[in-house]
Each structure stands twice: as C-alpha cells, then as structure tokens.
Amino acid sequence: MEDTAVEDTASDSRPVRVLIADDEAMIRAGVRAILARDPHVEVVAEAVDGHEAVALARRYRPDVVLLDIQMPGLDGLAAAARLHKESAPVGVIMLTTFGQDDYVTRALEGGADGFLLKADDPRELLNGVRAVGAGGAYLSPRVAARVIAGLRAHRAAHPHRSLERLTERERDVLAGLGTGLSNAEIASRLHLVEGTVKAHVSAVLAKLGARNRVEAAISAYEAGLVPPGRR
Incomplete structure (x- = not known):
C-alpha cells in the first residue's frame, strides 16, 4: 500500500486503538505503516487468523478490529460474527481483496461496521478507522455503490x-x-x-x-x- 500524509484533524481525546488481523505479514506491515501516519490512531495488536483476532480483542479491548476475510482456521467473516456477540463489542471493519456482493452481505449481516478494499486509496483506510472508532459506519465508495444498487433493487420489490x-x-x-x-x-x-x-x-x-x-x-x-x- 502506498504512503500518504494525514491532516491533523483529530481532537485531544485518546487515540483510536486498532487491532489488525491478516495472515500476510507484508499486508499487516503496510496497514500499520498507513495508520502510523495519524498520531491519533494506535495499533495495539496484530493477529494472523480469526481465532487469534478474537482472543487479542478480548485481551486488548481495541476500538476497531481490521479483519481480512480469507484467513486460515477461523476466517474474517466468522470472526466478525463472534466479535459482534461479545459482551463488550468492538467496531469491525473488513479489509479485503475480495469485494464480492456475497462477502459484503455476509459481513454486514454478521455485524461488521465497515467494508474496505485493499486496492482502495490509503485515505479510505484512515477515514474508515476514524468513523468506526467514533461509533459510526464506513463503506469503501466502490462497495457502497454496489450496496446501494442492491438495496434499490430490493426496495423495488418491497415498496x-x-x-x-x-x-x-x-x-x-x-x-x-x-x-x-x-x-x-x-x-x-x-x-x-x-x-x-x-x-x-x-x-x-x-x-x-x-x-x-x-x-x-x-x-x-x-x-x-x-x-x-x-x-
């Protein structure tokens, strides 16, 4: 992922605490490098699969968990569903190469608060982390366009x-x-x-x-x- 400068627009509140879960070390390093450009975002832990992501989320209590979808053992979609059911749930963003409609639907139904593509501009990653860290939701613009199209089709059939x-x-x-x-x-x-x-x-x-x-x-x-x- 390419590097990018970040505007200092955050407040004096504590940083958004982030956990990164991806089975590829290079991807984790790239995501960490992008997030490090914002002094108000802090990476507190890294996981290599869904099981470790859930365990580390319980241990570190991050504000946001970034989950890859395809990971060994427990995949990101299953991990998102488990995190959503935790007594102290965290914000979950799917960060993946795969943007198929089925993945997006399953992620949102499982409790994910955001969906980003690894091919997105790095600023989308920072925007998503800030939004979900503040209790909101965030979709990659490309993903949002497809979700809107799907909802329009559904509403046409269910007025x-x-x-x-x-x-x-x-x-x-x-x-x-x-x-x-x-x-x-x-x-x-x-x-x-x-x-x-x-x-x-x-x-x-x-x-x-x-x-x-x-x-x-x-x-x-x-x-x-x-x-x-x-x-």
Whole structure:
C-alpha cells in the first residue's frame, strides 16, 4: 500500500486503538505503516487468523478490529460474527481483496461496521478507522455503490419499506446516521441524551427493515436527508 500524509484533524481525546488481523505479514506491515501516519490512531495488536483476532480483542479491548476475510482456521467473516456477540463489542471493519456482493452481505449481516478494499486509496483506510472508532459506519465508495444498487433493487420489490413510517425526530436521527455521526455526536447535534438517541436508532432500523447503521445511512442518502458535500 502506498504512503500518504494525514491532516491533523483529530481532537485531544485518546487515540483510536486498532487491532489488525491478516495472515500476510507484508499486508499487516503496510496497514500499520498507513495508520502510523495519524498520531491519533494506535495499533495495539496484530493477529494472523480469526481465532487469534478474537482472543487479542478480548485481551486488548481495541476500538476497531481490521479483519481480512480469507484467513486460515477461523476466517474474517466468522470472526466478525463472534466479535459482534461479545459482551463488550468492538467496531469491525473488513479489509479485503475480495469485494464480492456475497462477502459484503455476509459481513454486514454478521455485524461488521465497515467494508474496505485493499486496492482502495490509503485515505479510505484512515477515514474508515476514524468513523468506526467514533461509533459510526464506513463503506469503501466502490462497495457502497454496489450496496446501494442492491438495496434499490430490493426496495423495488418491497415498496413497503418507506421513510413515511418515521417520526420527525427519527428522520433527524437518520440524517445523522447518513453523515456518519456516532450516537454521541447525534445527541449533541439534536440536544438529546445519548440513551434517547440509541432508542431512536433502534426504532429507525426496525421501521426501515435495515440490518445495521450502514443500511440506514444509505437510506438517508437515497432519501436526500444528507446535505450536499456531506455524503
């Protein structure tokens, strides 16, 4: 992966703690080198397979786990599902060479918060780690385009999935999801407590039939709830 400079836009809060899981040492080294360009991101551990990734996540409690899909023993998709069920779940980003629709669908259904391709611009890796580390979700632009196309096809066959079922406050929360905000950031913007926002997010997901924040964010994008320049 190529090197890239990073703007210092993070706050004075503690760094985003990251665990890298990939069976190829060169890939792990490249990912670590890219993340090292941001002083507000810290790699706390590396794993060579899914079993080790789950064990190290329990030990180090990272904010974000970067998972390759094809690893020996326990693959990244299975590891993501296990991490999603942990008592103290972490943000999970799939970082892989393979962007097949089946992989994307299985990853999101398994609880992944992001999906990036190794061929993406290194800045996408940093953007994804920051977003998921803050409690949001992130998709590679190429992956997002395919997910949107799939959702449009699904909604054409299931027209009952509509934003009309949302209250005004739920639409406000959905707009926040569409811009990648965490629950805390949405609460600050709407002058609500974080627990109330969490309840609204759950209601939005249920009413839209969305499986996760990623699909809800795409709904906000399609509905025009995301201002130009913030998508």
